[in-house]
Amino acid sequence: MAATAILTCTLITMSPEPAAAQPWQAAHPASAGWSQEKIEAAEDYVAHLSPTAFMIVQNGKIIMRWGDISRKVEVASVRKSLLGALYGIAVADGHISLTSSLADLGIDDKAPPLTAAEKRATVRDLLMARSGVYHEAAHETAEMRRKRPGRGSHAPGTFWFYNNWDFNALATIYRQRTGEDLFKSFAQRIAAPIGMEDFAIGDGRYVTEPPSIHPAYPFALSARDAARFGQLFVDGGQWNGRQVIPADWVRESTTAYSQTDRGSRGYGYLWWTLRADVFGPGAALASGFGGQFIAIVPSKHLVVVQVVARGDRNKALRTSNFIAMLRGITATAP
Template sequence: MDDLETLLAAGGSTALLAVRGREVVYARGFHAHRSSVASVRKSLIGILYGIAVAAGEIDLDATLGDLGIDDLTPLTPQEKQATVADLLKSRSGVYHPCVYGMEPGRPARGSHAPGTFWYYNNWDFNALGTIYRQQTGRTLAGAFQEYVAGPLQMQDFAVEDVFDVPGPQSRHPVYKMRLSGRDLARVGVLFLEGGRWEGRQVVPETWVAQSTRPLTDLGGGRGYGYLWWTAEANAPGDDLSTDWPVFYASGAGGQYIIVIEALGLVVVHRAADVDKGIGHAQMGRILRALLRIIA
């Protein structure tokens, strides 16, 4: 049976934090240090989408064609039929080169109609950044400060921690984010409490529920919602699974926000050096070792 301290000492982990009922029940490492959250950024930007959709600024049923979204190599008429909801579910069917693209395994263009096939697609995620800026008139950095960091009273966030990185592959830049572990824990608590923070409904409860349920069944008890992952209890297809269902935000190298609703628990793991972090299976071992101590 894995020992938690041994697992954390094995390398890669720089912070592990567990919060229950707004109380820290486990802490190890450097929780105020801001570093790249990698693909956790996608789940975080999803918060801004929930707020903008509720405000009527973004229509989930609007297509790329409706919104005038295109790229350096023009999108086909079929690709332009992808909706905002399709992008949020990573089911756009747009397999165009993108900044920070994942070339190996990318389907051929035109091989799947919008909405019919799930593929973890950075083109979708980058285009969501463009759509948000275009439809709201706000930068992602300014919006995150106003609608998330401010209301959640984040301790370490600075507006320059959200920034765009352009590239020659596409007209849609990748958006990058740096946050601390304790600020990420606030996001986990926000979602655990149905989008509320200290009595204020920061993000609609219906959006939280929709985002964190398996809108796409990935098999083996694993699913994908709106930019969040899900795992059933003891899901054989997800190395992160536990005796309880979980939903989580995940980024390369060991960046995680994990929520276990049945336990009222939020777990955050950080690896400041993404290239020397930990893998998904190791995170599962760490999580289960932690639960043996605090669950």
């Protein structure tokens, strides 16, 4: 079995400066310029889909809420966008370089190990899901396994594939280069500064599966905490005047570097991107299996969140339905 070498492990000193957990304020839709009729229609549609919780937030205030917004739900692949935020901080602090290759970082995997060609993939390639490394990975869906290209079929940087190997290896790289536990880091660097009300370090876990040494890292979030994360990105990485995530990183993460096989969606750094001609510039989606979504629409200063507990899932909670609903909400938003 190939080992994953730790070349340099620099411990970052964290200075937690938690924001006081201020509960979300609500705005009356009509007074905020929304059509009450259309808000009620949206509520009826959400009630029909019956997720665990749903929120519309504009200008930092709740326009609509449905369900238990404090209930913590495992948000599946939304985890990737959460990790992406931590990368923005670590890159700005000089602890991770986007141009470092897997060979530079000593990253390998179980047999069959990575080839010299695969090890030329850079951190940036992984963030864009363009590594060209098609090794088996933890937490793959049946679709990922079925569609995974053959080893060596695409050179690093040349082909987009939604690849759990990339996403899991990024977490390994983050832990090695910063010396931090991923969930403790998220709690202290993001959750505390933006005043998340429910997230705790124990709401994350590592999942390792036999084919790979790189674990997946599921997160559980409440809808109201997910909305705070979305608001952080809508506000360019700022929270109450503090730059939590670099503004340049927010822009880079939500820029489309690839056209994908998911309709009109593009892909940035661990975020799906949405059509600018429909949603305005910088619109993006953190998306997870089973109906987990954090949508940001900066042109309308809008965040839309849906979370779905395992027992609440149904076939209607698919991404295409959420995006169609988001399109209507965006058009309605003042």
